[in-house]
Amino acid sequence: MDVHPVDLESIPFAYSVASGKLLFTNDLQLSNEFEERAIVRYLDFQPVLRSILKDLMSPR
Numbered sequence: 001m002d003v004h005p006v007d008l009e010s011i012p013f014a015y016s017v018a019s020g021k022l023l024f025t026n027d028l029q030l031s032n033e034f035e036e037r038a039i040v041r042y043l044d045f046q047p048v049l050r051s052i053l054k055d056l057m058s059p060r
Contacts, residue, residue: 007034011042011049012045014034014037014038014041014042015038015039015041017038018034018035018038018042
């Protein structure tokens with residue numbers, strides 16, 4: 001198991017972590033705040049991500 005701080009990770013990775021199953025926490029409130037921030041940041045970023053992926057997948 002790899003354990004490291006996730007609050008400084010990329011938005012998609014933080015969202016993936018927040019969407020997963022919580023195995024352990026010392027501070028449930030802090031975990032809930034992280035999950036909320038990660039989801040809100042991802043939803044705000046999602047249109048930009050879609051645009052980037054669309055540009056990358058379009059033929060040149």
